[in-house]
Amino acid sequence: MSEVAYVNGRYVPTRDATVNVEDRGYQFADGVYEVIAVAGSRLVDLEPHLTRLESSLSNLEIEWPCSARVLKIILAQLVKRNRLENGIVYLQITRGVASRNHAFPIAKTRPSLVVTTSRTAGPSAKAFSEGVKVVTMPKNRWRRPDIKSVSLLPNVLAKQFAVLNGAFETWFVDSEQGITEGSSTNAWIVVEGQEIITRPLGHDILAGITRMKLMELAQEGNLRVTERIFTVDEALNAEEAFITSTTSFVMPVINIDGKKIGSGKPGDVTKNLLALYQEHFAKSEKL
Ligand SMILES: Cc1ncc(COP(=O)(O)O)c(C=O)c1O
Structure with a gap:
Protein backbone atom coordinates (compact mmCIF):
# COMPACT_ATOMS: atom_id res chain seq x y z
CA MET A 1 0.00 0.00 0.00
CA SER A 2 1.44 3.37 -0.92
CA GLU A 3 1.39 5.96 1.85
CA VAL A 4 -0.85 8.98 1.56
CA ALA A 5 0.18 12.53 2.50
CA TYR A 6 -1.96 15.61 2.95
CA VAL A 7 -0.72 18.68 1.04
CA ASN A 8 -2.67 21.94 1.01
CA GLY A 9 -6.17 20.53 0.71
CA ARG A 10 -5.42 17.27 -1.09
CA TYR A 11 -4.67 13.70 -0.07
CA VAL A 12 -1.97 12.44 -2.47
CA PRO A 13 0.37 9.45 -2.65
CA THR A 14 3.41 10.49 -0.61
CA ARG A 15 5.78 9.69 -3.48
CA ASP A 16 3.92 12.26 -5.64
CA ALA A 17 3.52 14.88 -2.90
CA THR A 18 5.26 18.15 -3.77
CA VAL A 19 5.49 21.70 -2.47
CA ASN A 20 6.08 24.90 -4.38
CA VAL A 21 9.79 25.82 -4.74
CA GLU A 22 8.91 29.30 -3.50
CA ASP A 23 7.38 28.02 -0.30
CA ARG A 24 8.96 30.05 2.52
CA GLY A 25 9.42 26.87 4.54
CA TYR A 26 11.68 25.52 1.79
CA GLN A 27 13.59 28.79 1.25
CA PHE A 28 13.80 30.28 4.75
CA ALA A 29 12.71 27.51 7.18
CA ASP A 30 9.86 29.97 7.85
CA GLY A 31 7.53 27.46 9.42
CA VAL A 32 6.70 25.28 12.40
CA TYR A 33 5.95 21.62 12.99
CA GLU A 34 4.65 19.00 15.39
CA VAL A 35 5.34 15.29 15.75
CA ILE A 36 2.50 13.37 17.38
CA ALA A 37 2.72 9.71 18.37
CA VAL A 38 0.07 7.27 17.20
CA ALA A 39 -0.70 4.30 19.42
CA GLY A 40 -3.43 1.84 18.49
CA SER A 41 -4.52 4.35 15.79
CA ARG A 42 -5.01 7.01 18.47
CA LEU A 43 -3.17 10.33 18.52
CA VAL A 44 -1.35 10.56 21.85
CA ASP A 45 -1.70 13.88 23.76
CA LEU A 46 -3.18 15.61 20.73
CA GLU A 47 -4.57 18.60 22.66
CA PRO A 48 -1.26 19.72 24.22
CA HIS A 49 0.43 19.30 20.82
CA LEU A 50 -2.18 21.63 19.27
CA THR A 51 -1.73 24.12 22.12
CA ARG A 52 2.03 24.16 21.50
CA LEU A 53 1.40 24.52 17.75
CA GLU A 54 -0.77 27.55 18.47
CA SER A 55 2.04 29.07 20.52
CA SER A 56 4.67 28.43 17.79
CA LEU A 57 2.39 29.92 15.12
CA SER A 58 1.48 33.01 17.09
CA ASN A 59 5.13 33.66 18.07
CA LEU A 60 6.00 33.76 14.36
CA GLU A 61 2.78 35.52 13.32
CA ILE A 62 1.82 32.68 10.98
CA GLU A 63 -1.90 32.11 10.64
CA TRP A 64 -3.61 28.77 11.07
CA PRO A 65 -4.16 27.23 7.61
CA CYS A 66 -7.50 25.88 8.89
CA SER A 67 -9.29 25.66 12.21
CA ALA A 68 -8.05 23.25 14.90
CA ARG A 69 -11.29 21.30 14.38
CA VAL A 70 -10.54 20.80 10.67
CA LEU A 71 -6.91 19.97 11.41
CA LYS A 72 -8.05 17.20 13.76
CA ILE A 73 -10.24 15.80 10.96
CA ILE A 74 -7.28 15.85 8.55
CA LEU A 75 -5.02 14.07 11.07
CA ALA A 76 -7.66 11.43 11.77
CA GLN A 77 -8.28 10.95 8.04
CA LEU A 78 -4.60 10.43 7.34
CA VAL A 79 -4.25 7.88 10.14
CA LYS A 80 -7.28 6.09 8.68
CA ARG A 81 -6.21 6.26 5.03
CA ASN A 82 -2.75 4.95 5.90
CA ARG A 83 -4.20 2.31 8.23
CA LEU A 84 -1.67 3.52 10.74
CA GLU A 85 -1.78 1.66 14.05
CA ASN A 86 1.54 2.67 15.61
CA GLY A 87 3.92 5.36 14.47
CA ILE A 88 3.91 9.11 14.16
CA VAL A 89 2.11 11.91 12.39
CA TYR A 90 4.29 14.81 11.19
CA LEU A 91 2.61 18.12 10.46
CA GLN A 92 4.25 21.24 9.11
CA ILE A 93 2.83 24.70 8.61
CA THR A 94 4.78 27.38 6.76
CA ARG A 95 4.07 31.02 6.00
CA GLY A 96 3.22 29.99 2.44
CA VAL A 97 4.39 30.78 -1.07
CA ALA A 98 5.79 34.18 -2.08
CA SER A 99 8.58 35.46 -4.30
CA ARG A 100 11.81 35.38 -2.35
CA ASN A 101 12.27 38.26 0.07
CA HIS A 102 13.32 37.87 3.70
CA ALA A 103 10.63 40.13 5.20
CA PHE A 104 7.09 38.81 5.60
CA PRO A 105 5.26 39.10 2.26
CA ILE A 106 3.23 42.31 1.95
CA ALA A 107 0.38 40.55 0.18
CA LYS A 108 -1.17 38.03 2.54
CA THR A 109 0.01 34.46 1.80
CA ARG A 110 -1.99 31.32 2.45
CA PRO A 111 -0.09 29.20 5.02
CA SER A 112 0.94 25.81 3.66
CA LEU A 113 -0.06 22.66 5.52
CA VAL A 114 1.62 19.32 4.94
CA VAL A 115 0.90 16.19 6.97
CA THR A 116 2.65 12.83 6.60
CA THR A 117 2.70 9.65 8.65
CA SER A 118 5.40 7.16 9.40
CA ARG A 119 5.36 3.65 10.79
CA THR A 120 8.61 4.27 12.60
CA ALA A 121 9.36 1.54 15.10
CA GLY A 122 11.11 3.98 17.47
CA PRO A 123 14.14 3.00 19.54
CA SER A 124 14.86 -0.70 19.99
C1 LIG B 1 14.73 20.29 20.65
C2 LIG B 1 13.70 19.36 21.23
N1 LIG B 1 13.54 19.30 22.57
C3 LIG B 1 12.62 18.47 23.12
C4 LIG B 1 11.82 17.65 22.35
C5 LIG B 1 10.81 16.75 22.99
O1 LIG B 1 9.49 17.22 22.77
P1 LIG B 1 8.25 16.23 22.73
O2 LIG B 1 8.25 15.52 24.06
O3 LIG B 1 7.07 17.13 22.58
O4 LIG B 1 8.45 15.29 21.60
C6 LIG B 1 11.93 17.71 20.95
C7 LIG B 1 11.07 16.89 20.09
O5 LIG B 1 11.15 16.90 18.89
C8 LIG B 1 12.89 18.58 20.38
O6 LIG B 1 13.06 18.67 19.04
Whole structure:
Protein backbone atom coordinates (compact mmCIF):
# COMPACT_ATOMS: atom_id res chain seq x y z
CA MET A 1 0.00 0.00 0.00
CA SER A 2 1.44 3.37 -0.92
CA GLU A 3 1.39 5.96 1.85
CA VAL A 4 -0.85 8.98 1.56
CA ALA A 5 0.18 12.53 2.50
CA TYR A 6 -1.96 15.61 2.95
CA VAL A 7 -0.72 18.68 1.04
CA ASN A 8 -2.67 21.94 1.01
CA GLY A 9 -6.17 20.53 0.71
CA ARG A 10 -5.42 17.27 -1.09
CA TYR A 11 -4.67 13.70 -0.07
CA VAL A 12 -1.97 12.44 -2.47
CA PRO A 13 0.37 9.45 -2.65
CA THR A 14 3.41 10.49 -0.61
CA ARG A 15 5.78 9.69 -3.48
CA ASP A 16 3.92 12.26 -5.64
CA ALA A 17 3.52 14.88 -2.90
CA THR A 18 5.26 18.15 -3.77
CA VAL A 19 5.49 21.70 -2.47
CA ASN A 20 6.08 24.90 -4.38
CA VAL A 21 9.79 25.82 -4.74
CA GLU A 22 8.91 29.30 -3.50
CA ASP A 23 7.38 28.02 -0.30
CA ARG A 24 8.96 30.05 2.52
CA GLY A 25 9.42 26.87 4.54
CA TYR A 26 11.68 25.52 1.79
CA GLN A 27 13.59 28.79 1.25
CA PHE A 28 13.80 30.28 4.75
CA ALA A 29 12.71 27.51 7.18
CA ASP A 30 9.86 29.97 7.85
CA GLY A 31 7.53 27.46 9.42
CA VAL A 32 6.70 25.28 12.40
CA TYR A 33 5.95 21.62 12.99
CA GLU A 34 4.65 19.00 15.39
CA VAL A 35 5.34 15.29 15.75
CA ILE A 36 2.50 13.37 17.38
CA ALA A 37 2.72 9.71 18.37
CA VAL A 38 0.07 7.27 17.20
CA ALA A 39 -0.70 4.30 19.42
CA GLY A 40 -3.43 1.84 18.49
CA SER A 41 -4.52 4.35 15.79
CA ARG A 42 -5.01 7.01 18.47
CA LEU A 43 -3.17 10.33 18.52
CA VAL A 44 -1.35 10.56 21.85
CA ASP A 45 -1.70 13.88 23.76
CA LEU A 46 -3.18 15.61 20.73
CA GLU A 47 -4.57 18.60 22.66
CA PRO A 48 -1.26 19.72 24.22
CA HIS A 49 0.43 19.30 20.82
CA LEU A 50 -2.18 21.63 19.27
CA THR A 51 -1.73 24.12 22.12
CA ARG A 52 2.03 24.16 21.50
CA LEU A 53 1.40 24.52 17.75
CA GLU A 54 -0.77 27.55 18.47
CA SER A 55 2.04 29.07 20.52
CA SER A 56 4.67 28.43 17.79
CA LEU A 57 2.39 29.92 15.12
CA SER A 58 1.48 33.01 17.09
CA ASN A 59 5.13 33.66 18.07
CA LEU A 60 6.00 33.76 14.36
CA GLU A 61 2.78 35.52 13.32
CA ILE A 62 1.82 32.68 10.98
CA GLU A 63 -1.90 32.11 10.64
CA TRP A 64 -3.61 28.77 11.07
CA PRO A 65 -4.16 27.23 7.61
CA CYS A 66 -7.50 25.88 8.89
CA SER A 67 -9.29 25.66 12.21
CA ALA A 68 -8.05 23.25 14.90
CA ARG A 69 -11.29 21.30 14.38
CA VAL A 70 -10.54 20.80 10.67
CA LEU A 71 -6.91 19.97 11.41
CA LYS A 72 -8.05 17.20 13.76
CA ILE A 73 -10.24 15.80 10.96
CA ILE A 74 -7.28 15.85 8.55
CA LEU A 75 -5.02 14.07 11.07
CA ALA A 76 -7.66 11.43 11.77
CA GLN A 77 -8.28 10.95 8.04
CA LEU A 78 -4.60 10.43 7.34
CA VAL A 79 -4.25 7.88 10.14
CA LYS A 80 -7.28 6.09 8.68
CA ARG A 81 -6.21 6.26 5.03
CA ASN A 82 -2.75 4.95 5.90
CA ARG A 83 -4.20 2.31 8.23
CA LEU A 84 -1.67 3.52 10.74
CA GLU A 85 -1.78 1.66 14.05
CA ASN A 86 1.54 2.67 15.61
CA GLY A 87 3.92 5.36 14.47
CA ILE A 88 3.91 9.11 14.16
CA VAL A 89 2.11 11.91 12.39
CA TYR A 90 4.29 14.81 11.19
CA LEU A 91 2.61 18.12 10.46
CA GLN A 92 4.25 21.24 9.11
CA ILE A 93 2.83 24.70 8.61
CA THR A 94 4.78 27.38 6.76
CA ARG A 95 4.07 31.02 6.00
CA GLY A 96 3.22 29.99 2.44
CA VAL A 97 4.39 30.78 -1.07
CA ALA A 98 5.79 34.18 -2.08
CA SER A 99 8.58 35.46 -4.30
CA ARG A 100 11.81 35.38 -2.35
CA ASN A 101 12.27 38.26 0.07
CA HIS A 102 13.32 37.87 3.70
CA ALA A 103 10.63 40.13 5.20
CA PHE A 104 7.09 38.81 5.60
CA PRO A 105 5.26 39.10 2.26
CA ILE A 106 3.23 42.31 1.95
CA ALA A 107 0.38 40.55 0.18
CA LYS A 108 -1.17 38.03 2.54
CA THR A 109 0.01 34.46 1.80
CA ARG A 110 -1.99 31.32 2.45
CA PRO A 111 -0.09 29.20 5.02
CA SER A 112 0.94 25.81 3.66
CA LEU A 113 -0.06 22.66 5.52
CA VAL A 114 1.62 19.32 4.94
CA VAL A 115 0.90 16.19 6.97
CA THR A 116 2.65 12.83 6.60
CA THR A 117 2.70 9.65 8.65
CA SER A 118 5.40 7.16 9.40
CA ARG A 119 5.36 3.65 10.79
CA THR A 120 8.61 4.27 12.60
CA ALA A 121 9.36 1.54 15.10
CA GLY A 122 11.11 3.98 17.47
CA PRO A 123 14.14 3.00 19.54
CA SER A 124 14.86 -0.70 19.99
CA ALA A 125 13.79 -2.73 23.04
CA LYS A 126 17.52 -3.15 23.70
CA ALA A 127 17.96 0.63 23.95
CA PHE A 128 15.21 0.81 26.59
CA SER A 129 16.52 -2.16 28.58
CA GLU A 130 20.23 -1.31 28.40
CA GLY A 131 20.12 2.49 28.17
CA VAL A 132 21.92 4.78 25.73
CA LYS A 133 24.92 7.09 25.56
CA VAL A 134 24.81 10.87 25.38
CA VAL A 135 27.53 13.33 24.41
CA THR A 136 27.55 17.08 25.02
CA MET A 137 28.42 20.07 22.86
CA PRO A 138 28.15 23.86 23.21
CA LYS A 139 24.68 25.16 22.41
CA ASN A 140 24.63 26.73 18.97
CA ARG A 141 20.92 27.17 18.41
CA TRP A 142 19.07 30.46 18.16
CA ARG A 143 17.62 32.07 21.29
CA ARG A 144 14.07 30.76 20.89
CA PRO A 145 14.14 26.94 20.84
CA ASP A 146 10.77 27.10 22.63
CA ILE A 147 9.29 27.84 19.18
CA LYS A 148 9.03 24.51 17.35
CA SER A 149 10.50 25.92 14.15
CA VAL A 150 11.50 23.75 11.18
CA SER A 151 14.87 25.54 11.27
CA LEU A 152 16.77 22.56 12.69
CA LEU A 153 20.25 22.68 11.23
CA PRO A 154 22.05 22.90 14.63
CA ASN A 155 19.93 19.95 15.79
CA VAL A 156 20.81 17.98 12.66
CA LEU A 157 24.51 18.64 13.25
CA ALA A 158 24.18 17.77 16.94
CA LYS A 159 22.49 14.44 16.17
CA GLN A 160 25.18 13.69 13.62
CA PHE A 161 27.80 14.48 16.29
CA ALA A 162 26.09 11.85 18.48
CA VAL A 163 26.13 9.30 15.66
CA LEU A 164 29.82 9.95 14.95
CA ASN A 165 30.56 9.42 18.64
CA GLY A 166 28.57 6.21 18.97
CA ALA A 167 25.91 7.96 21.07
CA PHE A 168 22.13 8.18 20.86
CA GLU A 169 21.79 11.88 21.58
CA THR A 170 23.72 15.13 22.07
CA TRP A 171 22.90 17.47 24.93
CA PHE A 172 23.43 21.20 24.34
CA VAL A 173 25.43 23.07 27.00
CA ASP A 174 24.98 26.81 27.61
CA SER A 175 27.73 29.32 28.46
CA GLU A 176 27.32 28.61 32.20
CA GLN A 177 27.80 24.86 31.73
CA GLY A 178 24.06 24.29 32.15
CA ILE A 179 22.49 21.54 30.07
CA THR A 180 19.61 22.93 28.07
CA GLU A 181 18.13 19.98 26.13
CA GLY A 182 18.98 17.35 23.55
CA SER A 183 18.92 17.75 19.77
CA SER A 184 15.39 16.32 19.78
CA THR A 185 14.72 15.44 23.41
CA ASN A 186 14.45 17.00 26.87
CA ALA A 187 17.17 16.19 29.41
CA TRP A 188 16.72 14.89 32.97
CA ILE A 189 18.88 13.64 35.84
CA VAL A 190 18.08 11.89 39.12
CA VAL A 191 20.21 12.81 42.13
CA GLU A 192 20.53 11.65 45.75
CA GLY A 193 17.19 11.20 47.51
CA GLN A 194 15.54 10.14 44.24
CA GLU A 195 15.09 13.79 43.28
CA ILE A 196 14.22 14.11 39.59
CA ILE A 197 15.60 17.26 37.97
CA THR A 198 14.86 18.91 34.64
CA ARG A 199 15.49 22.41 33.30
CA PRO A 200 12.62 24.88 33.85
CA LEU A 201 10.59 26.03 30.85
CA GLY A 202 11.67 29.28 29.23
CA HIS A 203 12.86 30.53 25.89
CA ASP A 204 15.89 28.23 25.94
CA ILE A 205 14.19 24.82 25.66
CA LEU A 206 11.25 23.29 23.88
CA ALA A 207 8.30 22.64 26.18
CA GLY A 208 8.27 18.91 25.44
CA ILE A 209 4.86 17.28 25.62
CA THR A 210 6.45 14.11 26.99
CA ARG A 211 8.24 16.25 29.60
CA MET A 212 4.94 17.84 30.62
CA LYS A 213 3.06 14.53 30.81
CA LEU A 214 5.86 12.85 32.73
CA MET A 215 5.89 15.67 35.28
CA GLU A 216 2.15 15.20 35.81
CA LEU A 217 2.55 11.43 36.14
CA ALA A 218 5.49 11.79 38.54
CA GLN A 219 3.57 14.24 40.71
CA GLU A 220 0.51 11.98 40.77
CA GLY A 221 2.84 9.18 41.88
CA ASN A 222 4.26 11.41 44.67
CA LEU A 223 7.71 11.45 43.10
CA ARG A 224 9.89 14.48 43.74
CA VAL A 225 10.43 16.57 40.61
CA THR A 226 12.42 19.82 40.70
CA GLU A 227 12.60 22.20 37.76
CA ARG A 228 16.02 23.82 37.91
CA ILE A 229 19.09 24.27 35.76
CA PHE A 230 21.67 21.49 36.16
CA THR A 231 25.26 21.48 34.94
CA VAL A 232 27.34 18.97 33.01
CA ASP A 233 29.23 18.24 36.25
CA GLU A 234 26.03 17.44 38.11
CA ALA A 235 24.89 15.21 35.27
CA LEU A 236 28.21 13.32 35.27
CA ASN A 237 27.80 12.71 39.00
CA ALA A 238 24.07 11.96 38.93
CA GLU A 239 22.64 8.62 40.05
CA GLU A 240 20.54 8.33 36.91
CA ALA A 241 19.85 10.26 33.74
CA PHE A 242 17.29 9.99 30.99
CA ILE A 243 15.79 11.79 28.01
CA THR A 244 12.19 12.25 26.94
CA SER A 245 10.45 12.84 23.63
CA THR A 246 7.46 11.74 21.59
CA THR A 247 9.55 9.14 19.79
CA SER A 248 11.98 8.16 22.59
CA PHE A 249 9.42 8.10 25.45
CA VAL A 250 11.55 7.88 28.61
CA MET A 251 14.96 6.62 27.49
CA PRO A 252 17.55 5.72 30.15
CA VAL A 253 20.98 7.36 29.73
CA ILE A 254 23.84 5.27 31.13
CA ASN A 255 26.86 7.17 29.85
CA ILE A 256 27.59 10.87 29.32
CA ASP A 257 30.73 12.00 27.48
CA GLY A 258 32.30 8.58 28.08
CA LYS A 259 31.59 8.56 31.85
CA LYS A 260 29.37 5.87 33.34
CA ILE A 261 26.28 7.26 35.08
CA GLY A 262 25.38 5.59 38.39
CA SER A 263 25.80 1.84 38.05
CA GLY A 264 26.01 2.10 34.25
CA LYS A 265 22.58 0.46 33.98
CA PRO A 266 19.10 2.03 33.73
CA GLY A 267 18.14 3.17 37.23
CA ASP A 268 15.00 2.28 39.19
CA VAL A 269 13.53 5.79 39.12
CA THR A 270 13.91 5.94 35.33
CA LYS A 271 12.40 2.46 34.89
CA ASN A 272 9.46 3.43 37.07
CA LEU A 273 8.90 6.62 35.05
CA LEU A 274 9.08 4.68 31.78
CA ALA A 275 6.43 2.26 33.10
CA LEU A 276 4.16 5.17 34.15
CA TYR A 277 4.57 6.78 30.75
CA GLN A 278 3.89 3.55 28.86
CA GLU A 279 0.69 3.12 30.84
CA HIS A 280 -0.39 6.67 29.95
CA PHE A 281 0.55 6.08 26.30
CA ALA A 282 -1.60 2.97 26.06
CA LYS A 283 -4.61 4.84 27.46
CA SER A 284 -4.78 7.72 24.98
CA GLU A 285 -8.21 8.58 23.68
CA LYS A 286 -9.59 7.91 20.23
CA LEU A 287 -10.27 11.05 18.14
C1 LIG B 1 14.73 20.29 20.65
C2 LIG B 1 13.70 19.36 21.23
N1 LIG B 1 13.54 19.30 22.57
C3 LIG B 1 12.62 18.47 23.12
C4 LIG B 1 11.82 17.65 22.35
C5 LIG B 1 10.81 16.75 22.99
O1 LIG B 1 9.49 17.22 22.77
P1 LIG B 1 8.25 16.23 22.73
O2 LIG B 1 8.25 15.52 24.06
O3 LIG B 1 7.07 17.13 22.58
O4 LIG B 1 8.45 15.29 21.60
C6 LIG B 1 11.93 17.71 20.95
C7 LIG B 1 11.07 16.89 20.09
O5 LIG B 1 11.15 16.90 18.89
C8 LIG B 1 12.89 18.58 20.38
O6 LIG B 1 13.06 18.67 19.04
